Amino acid sequence: MLTTEEKIAELVRTLPMYIGFLLDGIEIKYPIKLNVSEAKTLLFLHKREGNPMSEYSKKVGLTKGSFTAVADRLEKKGLIKRVAVSDDRRKNALILTEKGKAAAQKIDSLFNQHISNKIARLNDEELNNLKNALEKTIAIIEKIK
Amino acid sequence: MLTTEEKIAELVRTLPMYIGFLLDGIEIKYPIKLNVSEAKTLLFLHKREGNPMSEYSKKVGLTKGSFTAVADRLEKKGLIKRVAVSDDRRKNALILTEKGKAAAQKIDSLFNQHISNKIARLNDEELNNLKNALEKTIAIIEKIK
DNA sequence: AGATTATAGTTTGGATTCTAACATTAATAA
DNA sequence: TTATTAATGTTAGAATCCAAACTATAATCT
Structure with a gap:
């Protein structure tokens, strides 16, 4: 018999596969070709812009080194800009x-x-249960960071 | 005001970051060097072995092309074997x-x-809520595949 | 049966990501 | 203040991953 902790560990292992299923088949056919990391970055910027790069790299799930390249590509495509932050150079x-x-607007609605x-x-009922379960999961993980 | 569907979409976007937080800092310091995909593969094999490669590639979240390389490396390291399946060559x-x-045992317990x-x-109470929320999430997504 | 379509896995070349070292700036300690 | 440590972002080379074409086998259709 598994402990609650072991059961949670097992669920955490398999969850990405289920998220993957939800995302499977999505097509970002925006005129400019964007890969998944670039699209994600635009989505998070659409929700809230003006944060430092490290914020977005965490959200997108890349190391800072990799994220530099993503920002470079988005900037080269004319979709974002890097701007200085006054209090920390x-x-x-x-x-x-x-x-x-x-x-971003377009990708948001496609997503x-x-x-x-x-x-x-x-x-x-199932929709509400799903929403509540996701919110609960995130709320509890929020507590431990 | 967001619809339930839009709220779910937003939660799905951010969930990977929270899973990332749970996994953050894990060290697979097994004598043989393993990357994340290799470790995941061993974990799923530890849970249940003998399935065809495509099963594991889905669980790990890689395309079949990428997974071939993972299996190659694990085989070269002497950790897994490919075996023929009688009814489908x-x-x-x-x-x-x-x-x-x-x-696998070691990685499982480290994880x-x-x-x-x-x-x-x-x-x-929070532990139980987390477990239930994760189970509920997975159960509902299971329904739509 | 023979032809067509679908599935499992491999290969290859290009794109993306990771790791580790680095430069710069900020925060903390002595 | 000066030295030490920490944080932000970049760079470069190696490792990993993806997309698409391919081989081999199986399933379905006519």
Whole structure:
């Protein structure tokens, strides 16, 4: 018999596969070709811009070294800009350009549509249960960081 | 105001970051150097071996092309073996060698220990809530595949 | 049966990511 | 203040991953 901790460890191992299923088949056919990391970065910027690069690299799940390359590519494509942060000269904040805002908006709605399609077969109760379970999971993990 | 679907989409976006937090800092200091994909593969094999390669590639979250290389490396390190499946000659089942079993066991307990440490500050009620929330999430996603 | 389509796994070349060392700036300690 | 340690971001080379074409086998259709 597994302890609660062992059971949680097992669930944590398998969860990424299920998230992967939800994301599977998504197509980011924005005129400018974007890979997953670039799209994710735009989505997080769309939600909230102006944070230093390290914030976004954590959210996207890349090491800072890798994220530098992502920011380089997005900047080269004219979708974001690095801007100085007044109180700490080591930091670069990221902001969306106008073109980047339009792209982010588009990707945001594509992403929402994709998830909507995936969960379309769930009834209202199941949808609420899923939402609550996700919120609960995140709230508890929030507590331990 | 967000719809339930939009809220779920937002949670799905951020969940990987929280899983990342739970995994952060884990050290697989097994004598033989293993990367994350190799370690994951051993963990899934430890749970259940003898499935065809495609099963494990899905669980680990790699394309089949990438997974071929992972299996190659694990085989070269003497931790797994490809074995023929009687009823379908396209398939290769994976099994652990004795050395692989020992490694998997070790990694499994390191992983459990790591998660235990991460969630050590939670009380019994929170632990149960986390377990239930994770189980619920997975159960609902199971329904739509 | 023979043809067509689908599935499992491999290969290859290019893209992406990781690790580790580094430069710069900030925070802390002596 | 000066020295030490920590944090932010970049760089470079090696490792890993992806996409697409391919081989081999199985399943389905006519």
